[in-house]
Amino acid sequence: MDGSRSTLSGIPLEPVYGEGPFPGEYPYTRGVHADMYRSRLWTMRMFAGFGTATDTNGRFRELLRSGSTGLSTAFDMPTLMGRDSDHPWSLGEVGRAGVAVDSVEDMADLFAEIDLGGVSTSMTINGPAAILLAMYVVVAEQGGVERGRLAGTLQNDILKEYQAQKEYIFPPRPSVRLVTDVIRFTATEMPRWNPVSVSGYHIREAGSTAVQELAFTLANGFAYVEAAVAAGLPVDIFAPRLSFFFNSHVDFFEEIGKFRAARRIWARWLRDRYGATDERSLKLRFHTQTAGVSLTAQQPETNIARVALQALAGVLGGTQSLHTDSHDEALALPSEAAARTALRTQQVIAHETGVTGVADPLGGSAYVEWMTDEVERRAEEVFAHLDEIGGGSILEGVYEGIQSGWFMGEIAESAYRFEREVNAGDRIVVGVNAFTEGNGSTGTDLLRVGQETEDDQLARLTAVRAGRDSDAVATALGRVAAEAADPDLNLMPSLIEAVEARATVGEIVEVLEGVFGTYVETAVV
Amino acid sequence: MGPTETGSGSSAVAELAEASRSGDRRATARLLSLVERGGPQADEVASATHFHVGGAHVVGVTGAPGSGKSTITNSLTTLLAEAGRRPAVLAVDPSSPLTGGAILGDRVRMNGAAEAGVFIRSMATRGHAGGLALAVPGAVRVLDAAGFDPVIIETVGVGQVEVDVTDAADTTVVVVAPGWGDAVQANKAGLLEVADLFVVNKADRPGADDARRDLDLMLDLSTITGRVGGERPSVTMTTATEGDGIAELAEAVVGHLGRLSDGEELAQRRERRRLAEVRAHLGHLLEGAGEEVLATEASKATNPAESPMMVARRLAAGLLG
Amino acid sequence: MVGTGLPIRVVLAKLGLDGHDRGLKVVARMLRDAGMEVVYLGLRQTTGSILNAVEQEDADVVGISMHNAGHLTLGPRIVSALADAGLDVPVVIGGIVPDVDLAELEAAGVAAVLGPGAPVDEVVSTVRAVAGHDGSD
Numbered sequence: 012m013d014g015s016r017s018t019l020s021g022i023p024l025e026p027v028y029g030e031g032p033f034p035g036e037y038p039y040t041r042g043v044h045a046d047m048y049r050s051r052l053w054t055m056r057m058f059a060g061f062g063t064a065t066d067t068n069g070r071f072r073e074l075l076r077s078g079s080t081g082l083s084t085a086f087d088m089p090t091l092m093g094r095d096s097d098h099p100w101s102l103g104e105v106g107r108a109g110v111a112v113d114s115v116e117d118m119a120d121l122f123a124e125i126d127l128g129g130v131s132t133s134m135t136i137n138g139p140a141a142i143l144l145a146m147y148v149v150v151a152e153q154g155g156v157e158r159g160r161l162a163g164t165l166q167n168d169i170l171k172e173y174q175a176q177k178e179y180i181f182p183p184r185p186s187v188r189l190v191t192d193v194i195r196f197t198a199t200e201m202p203r204w205n206p207v208s209v210s211g212y213h214i215r216e217a218g219s220t221a222v223q224e225l226a227f228t229l230a231n232g233f234a235y236v237e238a239a240v241a242a243g244l245p246v247d248i249f250a251p252r253l254s255f256f257f258n259s260h261v262d263f264f265e266e267i268g269k270f271r272a273a274r275r276i277w278a279r280w281l282r283d284r285y286g287a288t289d290e291r292s293l294k295l296r297f298h299t300q301t302a303g304v305s306l307t308a309q310q311p312e313t314n315i316a317r318v319a320l321q322a323l324a325g326v327l328g329g330t331q332s333l334h335t336d337s338h339d340e341a342l343a344l345p346s347e348a349a350a351r352t353a354l355r356t357q358q359v360i361a362h363e364t365g366v367t368g369v370a371d372p373l374g375g376s377a378y379v380e381w382m383t384d385e386v387e388r389r390a391e392e393v394f395a396h397l398d399e400i401g402g403g404s405i406l407e408g409v410y411e412g413i414q415s416g417w418f419m420g421e422i423a424e425s426a427y428r429f430e431r432e433v434n435a436g437d438r439i440v441v442g443v444n445a446f447t448e449g450n451g452s453t454g455t456d457l458l459r460v461g462q463e464t465e466d467d468q469l470a471r472l473t474a475v476r477a478g479r480d481s482d483a484v485a486t487a488l489g490r491v492a493a494e495a496a497d498p499d500l501n502l503m504p505s506l507i508e509a510v511e512a513r514a515t516v517g518e519i520v521e522v523l524e525g526v527f528g529t530y531v532e533t534a535v536v
Numbered sequence: 537m538g539p540t541e542t543g544s545g546s547s548a549v550a551e552l553a554e555a556s557r558s559g560d561r562r563a564t565a566r567l568l569s570l571v572e573r574g575g576p577q578a579d580e581v582a583s584a585t586h587f588h589v590g591g592a593h594v595v596g597v598t599g600a601p602g603s604g605k606s607t608i609t610n611s612l613t614t615l616l617a618e619a620g621r622r623p624a625v626l627a628v629d630p631s632s633p634l635t636g637g638a639i640l641g642d643r644v645r646m647n648g649a650a651e652a653g654v655f656i657r658s659m660a661t662r663g664h665a666g667g668l669a670l671a672v673p674g675a676v677r678v679l680d681a682a683g684f685d686p687v688i689i690e691t692v693g694v695g696q697v698e699v700d701v702t703d704a705a706d707t708t709v710v711v712v713a714p715g716w717g718d719a720v721q722a723n724k725a726g727l728l729e730v731a732d733l734f735v736v737n738k739a740d741r742p743g744a745d746d747a748r749r750d751l752d753l754m755l756d757l758s759t760i761t762g763r764v765g766g767e768r769p770s771v772t773m774t775t776a777t778e779g780d781g782i783a784e785l786a787e788a789v790v791g792h793l794g795r796l797s798d799g800e801e802l803a804q805r806r807e808r809r810r811l812a813e814v815r816a817h818l819g820h821l822l823e824g825a826g827e828e829v830l831a832t833e834a835s836k837a838t839n840p841a842e843s844p845m846m847v848a849r850r851l852a853a854g855l856l857g
Numbered sequence: 858m859v860g861t862g863l864p865i866r867v868v869l870a871k872l873g874l875d876g877h878d879r880g881l882k883v884v885a886r887m888l889r890d891a892g893m894e895v896v897y898l899g900l901r902q903t904t905g906s907i908l909n910a911v912e913q914e915d916a917d918v919v920g921i922s923m924h925n926a927g928h929l930t931l932g933p934r935i936v937s938a939l940a941d942a943g944l945d946v947p948v949v950i951g952g953i954v955p956d957v958d959l960a961e962l963e964a965a966g967v968a969a970v971l972g973p974g975a976p977v978d979e980v981v982s983t984v985r986a987v988a989g990h991d992g993s994d
Contacts, residue, residue: 088874100901103930104874177876177900182777218879304879308953341973342955415602423882430883434977443974461927462930531645531777532900533602562944563917573863636864639888643910644899657913658896737920765900 016049016368022291024368025111029375031086034329038278040271040383041371042329043294048367054332055357056133056298060085060110061344062464063471064120067110071125073347079354081163083133083334084121085109087142093139093180095517096468105465108344113468113517114475115510119153128156132163133208133298138180140167141189142519145506148201164205164298168410170231171210173216174418175533176192180520183410188498190235191242191463196503198249199445205254206233208298215258216304218426221269222386224258226393229276229417230405233394236285237406246285258327259321260302265372266321268382270328273297276387280394298332299325306341309442309450314338319356326360329374333357416533472515479513487512488522549695556682561655568657572672582674585681592685593793594676594799596702596729599711601692604646604737607776608711608785609690615786617652624655624684626675628668628691630662642690655684669816672704673809674737686789700818702730703812706805707792709785711735712751714743715829728758731769733788748773769797825855865988868916870898870907872931873923880951880973881922884980891981904938911939913945917988918968923952933965940966947987951975 017023026046027033034042044050057079061069071082087109089101095113096105098505105111112118122132127149127150129397131259136143148158169186179186181401190207219227232253239249255273258264277295281287301321315338322335335353337345345353361367373379394405400417401408412418432438439445487509494500509519549570555563567585570577597612599605606627613623627642643650650656659675661668672689679687689705702708710731734755736747748771755768770788774781774822796802829851842850869885871878878900885895896914898906911930921935928950936948937993947968954970962970968987971980 092874094874100874104926107927108875108924172876177878216879217877218883306972342953423879423886426879427883427886430887430977433974440974444976528778531607531647533645562912562915565913569866625994631894632889635890635892637892637894638864639885639889639895639897641897641899643896647906655913657912658894660894817946 018365018368027370027374028372034370034374037282037290037293039274039294041374043274043296043331043411045370047370048326048361049370052361053326053330054081054131054298055079055354055361056081056083056332056334057350057354058083058085058135058300058334059350060087061108061132062106062110063467064110064112064117065123066106066464068121068123068125070347071122074350074354075125075130077351077354078358081131081133081332082125084135086134086136087111090143090516091136091138091178093142093516093520095515096177096465096472103465105468107464111464111468112143112146113472113515114513115146115149116475116513117471118143118150122147122150126156127151127154128160130162132161133166134163135166137166137169137172137176138178138186139516139520140165140169142506142510142516143194144193145503145510149509149511158201159202160203162203164208165193166208166210166256168207168210168231168256170234170413171213171228172212173413174227174231174468175219175422176213177532179526179530179532182530183413185495185523186239186530187235187406188242189502191238191244192251192501192503194215194235194239194249195242195244195501197252198244202252205252206249208254208256209235210256212256212258212300214422215260215302217422218304218429219422220425221260221262221265222389223393223421225269225273225276225386226390228255228257229273229280229390230394230397230409231452232277233280234406234409235282236281237404240285241406246281246287247289247292250281250285250287251289254280254331255295255297257297257299257325257330258302259299259325261305261317261321263320263324263486264379265381265386266324267328267379270297270299270325270330271379271383272370272387272390275383276390296331298334299328299330300334300341301325301336303336303340306336306338307440307442308341309447311338311341313342313442314354315352315445318353319360322356322365323360327369328364336397362531371474414533419533475515483512484509484514484518488514488518491519491521492526495523550584551579553581553588553681556585556678557588557610559683564642564655564678565657566729567678567682568659568675571678572659572671578670578674581678585677588681589677590680590683590685592676592680592687593707593790594680594705595688595789596705596708597688597690597711598692598702598708599735599737600713603711603713604774604776605690605692605711606642608709608735608737608774608782609642609688610646610649611774611776611779611782612786612789613646613649613654613688614652615782617654619786621686622653622655622684623649624679624682624687625649625657626672626687626689627656627658628672628689629658629660630692653723655679655682669703669812670820673813676704704809706796706802706809707732707789709733709735709789711737712747714741714747728754732792733785734769734771735774735781735785737774737776740775744773760782761790768792822855824848826851829855865893865984866896866916867893867984867988868896868898868907868910868912868914868919870899870902870910871922872902872907872935873927874901875924876900877924878922880924881920882923883973884901884920884951887977887980888984889951891977891984893923893956893984907920907935908938908942910946911944912942916946918949918984919946920949920951920984923950923954924993928952928954929961932962932967935965947989949983949987 026049034047035045052435057074060067086107089096090106094100096111134143167190169190185190185508194206197204209228209232211224214227215224240246274295278293281293301318305317318335325333335356337353339346339349397405397408400411433440433444436444490505491509494502494505552563552567556567567581570581597605597609609625616623628639629638631638638660646656676687708730734751736744751771772781772785772788867888870883871881885897887896898910932950939946949969950967951971959970969983
């Protein structure tokens with residue numbers, strides 16, 4: 012008997028209980044599919060990346076062997092900032108917090124011996140996202156997999172970088188143009204690819220509340236919709252491929268309410284404000300990651316419990332894909348053993364707890380429904396504010412909120428309020444301000460990336476530069492510059508040509524900075 | 537480190553002043569700390585720097601939060617430094633009235649200027665006995681004596697701080713940004729009266745032309761006199777983040793000093809500045825002396841026949857001899 | 858006494874490329890609320906820009922936030938750069954620093970390390986202790 016259709020006692024289960032609208036029905040509060048996890052579990056997607064491309068490739072293959080069903084790539088800081096490994100800023104940062112990718116050669120090593128037609132790949136990158144996508148396409152096609160068959164997600168959410176994570180390169184408007192170029196390109200050439208993962212995760216990690224996370228993220232989503240429509244794309248062409256990425260934090264029911272409200276708000280806005288009619292445009296699909304910021308360096312094993320509960324909230328909230336943090340992440344990059352425990356945590360939820368047997372098992376709970384309504388109401392207040400300061404455009408409202416520092420101020424205020432509550436003892440954090448017996452020395456078995464990685468990567472970069480046709484590089488970069496200056500052109504073809512010629516991430520970014528300028532933030536402390 | 541260890545004798549201050557004049561930036565920074573701290577050492581610094589001032593052009597830059605003052609100051613000073621001048625910036629930010637602490641965030645937008653060698657000092661409005669009216673002229677004198685020219689004082693355009701700053705400047709630049717009725721706000725805040733030059737920043741944004749029209753209208757209607765030759769303040773459009781309009785602004789700033797020096801205006805303004813500083817010192821001294829005699833008075837038995845006003849007159853007469 | 862005397866002046870900066878400035882902003886507010894003057898440099902500072910600010914601002918303490926796992930490279934470097942410039946200013950490092958690295962950082966001359974979630978009392982008392990005066994003067 013299939014365990015998900017009956018309880019341990021053998022009580023048979025219906026796919027759903029309670030009142031409509033049911034899961035799979037507008038406004039999708041209860042989920043985007045009728046029988047949710049009965050027909051298909053969420054994707055267990057573990058984020059990995061460190062050292063050189065070859066190092067990370069080894070971790071990827073290990074994850075696939077142990078039952079992971081999707082890959083998720085973490086790039087190092089220089090790559091995220093669009094700088095080559097030999098840039099002065101990169102000193103001490105190459106391969107430390109993710110994998111270093113300078114050229115298409117590194118991308119080829121990263122996915123060596125992995126069937127790109129058979130996995131879905133997520134790439135967490137924003138400022139230079141279009142360049143990394145171009146590299147992925149080139150690597151796949153050189154390996155005989157056509158771009159149309161590629162499945163995966165590019166984070167490519169630049170707006171939250173200005174608001175929270177601060178990994179921006181160019182000013183907001185040209186950056187959003189790059190985002191819409193990717194949306195346009197994938198809409199026609201990569202139908203299985205999600206061009207943007209609108210991300211609240213980093214907004215939350217930067218210290219926002221759940222309501223702010225939800226509201227700012229959906230507002231950014233509306234902003235991309237407006238930008239793509241302004242670029243001439245009909246909403247139902249691209250909206251079905253927009254996906255979301257939320258944080259799952261410790262306040263269990265608030266998180267569940269947030270996920271449910273997210274689906275309802277998105278469905279209503281897409282239908283009523285943006286005129287979408289395809290129901291796939293209305294269905295908000297999201298990836299969830301447990302809250303890195305909630306992990307404690309004190310008694311790190313306690314984090315396993317936090318992660319399990321946060322993961323459960325994500326599942327009860329109807330997530331499509333899930334990353335569980337490793338318990339040692341407050342100390343260092345996740346070790347292999349800790350990453351495995353984190354994956355096992357998902358497998359316990361999926362295969363042992365029985366929560367997958369019924370869609371939206373909490374639907375109809377007075378508390379959960381009230382929380383969903385309340386989170387939605389508070390988010391709507393934020394949209395009204397942005398609409399007002401944007402003169403009737405959420406996109407303009409988001410630009411204005413970035414330029415004036417409004418988002419950053421709101422987030423900083425929430426972060427400080429939380430810290431004060433913890434400091435005053437009004438909020439208990441186990442192992443930090445209560446139950447501290449057993450806090451001892453930490454960090455004996457941590458993953459370390461040493462200076463050798465940086466040296467290796469620099470040698471590889473030097474070899475790539477020496478072995479390429481420099482005239483072809485110059486020509487390709489010239490085309491990138493020329494096409495960047497014309498906002499009506501899509502930059503993707505010229506980026507593909509440039510990475511094929513072995514132009515590096517840093518070289519392409521520099522050319523684009525020459526046209527777009529470099530962003531300097533309005534710091535709000 | 538810090539002023540506590542700088543020694544207490546006037547020779548230590550004199551040595552710092554000497555080092556500062558010969559280009560030692562750390563010495564300049566220490567002198568500024570002493571000025572900020574107030575008290576006898578600040579007086580020593582004043583004495584040690586007074587005869588070495590070189591007549592630096594003192595420029596006040598003010599405007600509402602978010603108008604882009606810091607970005608403009610950054611671009612303007614970077615440009616002047618690249619042209620061979622030696623600009624310094626005094627960035628004044630408010631202290632928390634509750635705790636006396638402050639977050640001084642102006643340097644965030646001044647990376648370019650810092651790289652170009654501009655000397656930047658952040659100053660909080662509190663924590664200086666005698667207030668800004670004493671600290672700002674003292675700090676300007678230290679920077680001037682160290683050979684910096686021009687000295688830019690950047691402040692948030694609200695209230696008393698601003699008045700103290702314009703009292704200390706030769707040229708006052710008021711920055712407004714499009715939207716939120718900044719031009720109207722500027723008028724209300726009394727900035728129309730103090731401005732020698734206006735900047736409409738973020739000129740690439742919608743509403744910039746409206747802001748300029750509003751300003752022009754208000755300036756045309758205003759009947760304020762006392763500017764150089766009664767001239768109407770100019771309005772420069774900038775997009776500081778892109779560097780647009782900064783060269784024009786630099787020209788306007790330098791040109792303003794030129795017109796001031798052509799006639800008696802510069803001398804008159806500096807005389808007013810001098811008197812304003814004397815007034816601030818006088819007020820500070822009288823207040824200090826007053827507190828002292830008040831403390832003595834408080835320890836005495838109250839005479840019911842003497843009204844508070846009579847007590848004050850008696851004490852004042854004693855003070856003023 | 859508030860508003861008189863000599864507030865502790867602290868330069869706060871992020872060294873490195875990552876944009877995690879939540880901790881630095883929270884610390885800035887903690888120190889402000891403890892009566893200190895915080896010169897906030899923000900993201901992506903270099904050793905050179907930090908030195909420049911420490912000198913011009915006559916800082917009592919410099920606080921560096923790092924979340925890039927580069928503290929063993931960058932921490933000692935900033936300490937020796939300050940020493941080479943003759944600036945005797947204590948360096949406090951904040952961020953994700955495993956306990957096993959503490960001895961190495963201490964040996965390199967780092968005055969104190971504050972981990973994620975350090976309570977306000979610890980942050981303030983650490984800064985006061987390394988500053989060598991409590992700000993009340």
